Amino acid sequence: MDARSSDAPPAPDAPIRLEPTEPESIDLGAARSALAVLLPADRVSLDPAVLAEYAHDDAEWADFAESVAVVFAESVDDVVAVVRFAAASGLSVVPRGAGTGLSGGANASAGAIVLSLERMTRIVEVNPAERYAVAEAGVINDDLRQAVAAVGLWYPPDPASYRISTIGGNAATNAGGICCVKYGVTRDYVLGMRVVLADGSVVDLGRRTAKGVTGYDLTALMIGSEGTLGIIVELILKLLPLAGREERAVVGSFGSLEDAGRAVAAITSAGVVPSALELIDRTCIEAVDAWQHLGLPHGADTMLLATVDEPGAVGAERADAVAALMRDAGALGVERGASPEEVDRLFLARRLAYPSLERLGPVLTEDICVPRSAVPEMLARIQRAAADHDVVIANIAHAGDGNLHPLIIAPEGDDAAKARAKLAFDRIVDDCRALGGTVTGEHGVGLLKLPGAREELGERVLGMHRAIKDALDPRGVLNPGKAFPE
Structure with a gap:
């Protein structure tokens, strides 16, 4: 498989700083026309049937709205272009993997562009010596498992949807699975990631080494954040030896x-x-x-x-x-x-x-x-x-x-x-x-668990969440209204 390029992520333009715009004041027709020009035609859909299909995930009874458009990103540059366009136009971006979520975390809101990463399916590198893989966010969990198994390695996280869910979505919700009782959840296997931030800048977080404690653990912060702090476009994933297991x-x-x-x-x-x-x-x-x-x-x-x-x-x-x-x-x-x-x-x-x-x-x-x-x-x-x-x-x-x-x-x-x-x-x-429990173990808060999350977290901790959101996404461009009560 290809070796991952060591080039630094593309340098962003100057961050866009605009006052928030209410969805009702946006000219959706003009926004849709401009978006259609921004990207190749096969990556932008305004088809009502597609908008309806991509307006929600698999959660029953979670609210959703018709999106401005659905964009099928095929590269990091596509993601950057959509985020910058949304920020400049007063729109928001709802990132999405395979849409298998069960909490409404990928549901469209008014004035949102639904950004699907399902076409970003490259397994960029598998390194047997260091036991890690680098893969784009749209790679299906089971495809990654099969690819690394071919060289004697194992990616343990196995949500029930492992045959159809993406590793980007798994990371965004910190998905668990059947074997997590012994082997842990997605967070335990993410060494690093490439993320597009709310101003369109691209950052590499984490490491490829077995150990590393430089700075805050921003990789862990992104995991489980449901696309509200950044859009995960690529992951560095820790692998285990496949040999030695006898089920x-x-x-x-x-x-x-x-x-x-x-x-x-x-x-x-x-x-x-x-x-x-x-x-x-x-x-x-x-x-x-x-x-x-x-x-x-x-x-x-x-x-x-x-x-x-x-x-x-x-x-x-x-x-x-x-x-x-x-x-x-x-x-x-x-x-x-x-x-x-x-x-x-x-x-x-x-x-x-x-x-x-x-x-x-x-x-x-x-x-x-x-x-x-x-x-x-x-x-x-x-x-x-x-x-x-x-x-x-x-x-x-x-x-x-x-x-x-x-x-x-x-x-x-x-x-x-x-x-x-x-x-x-x-x-x-x-x-x-x-009984001392938590309102979500692996599906995420999304929309369905917002009331329970408010009770569980309390106002002081919710204030910490808001401070982090404001620091990374002050205009609320990324997946607004999800993951924690605002």
Whole structure:
């Protein structure tokens, strides 16, 4: 693969400093005409169908507006041109990867240009000796994983959307995934990045070395900032050796969510660190099986899916320990799998849970994270919220790190059910915070979690957020209204 150029990023023009302009005062027709001239025709779309498709991500019920235009950037220069144009025209920019987000973080707002980075798909460099890769923001997570696997390396972050989500989007939301219980989240694998700032300047942050503490950790600041502080266009990603892992799956079937939650707590307190520990409940099991006919155990209320990846006898002992802990917690049955095919089969239900549920109706997705010891109590509170508000709530979870995804389903067109779902959503957020949790573990705040974020952060910390935003984006050009309550 190509070696990354050592050239410095292009020098910006003088920063643009204009007074904020209200969207109502912008001549959108003139802005669209000027934008169409600024970039090649195939990179700018004013097609109403495209504007509608790119106006929102996969979050149900998050507000969005029609954008000024959709731009498909193919280079850093394209991104710079759009940001400078937006700043000079009184517009804003909403950056977007594959649009797989579940919090409304990529939703268009009035007077916004939606800037898609999905065409920036170059894997610029893979360095086996130093164990890093350099890739553009539009590279699909799984494409990167396959590319580095070809030289014996592994990129661990694996959100459920890994086959379709981009690494730029993963970094913007600090995405987690199934294996993060042992291997960490996206932030743990980003060494550095190239970022376009709100004035159109381009900066390189971070490093390529194994260690480095020069200055503030601005790389970490950008990760999880949801495109509100800068637009990530390229990433330097830490890799691990692929060799030395030998996955074994252990899947327990339980008669109740509470029993499965107790098994999670028991595994955690025993000091066993599985490489994955996932939960799906009866609603998910039945939805997946109705769609894909996998022969899942319909007699079970909840399935707990674990893997261990230590090689040889150590891995076998860990798998035995997990199976024993599941049985002691009341598992109705425990299934084992050691071959890659068996592991994939046993975990397929978890991968398919969300799209299976979407077939039942609009899904309002929670993303709470509680202390692992509080998982049983939080699952019980979710069930009570479902009963009290008369809504269907399916549960999937990265149970090993306390990250729960209650999925609230409301039939299409049923406004009363939608209102009850919103009440249940808010109650679950409150219960999560009462148990010492956080309102988002990996999806980001976006638009859906703004009220919960306000309560969690408090005014003093929100003031710190505003100060950082004002320092880097004083005119609010980048993804306004997202990530924290302004």
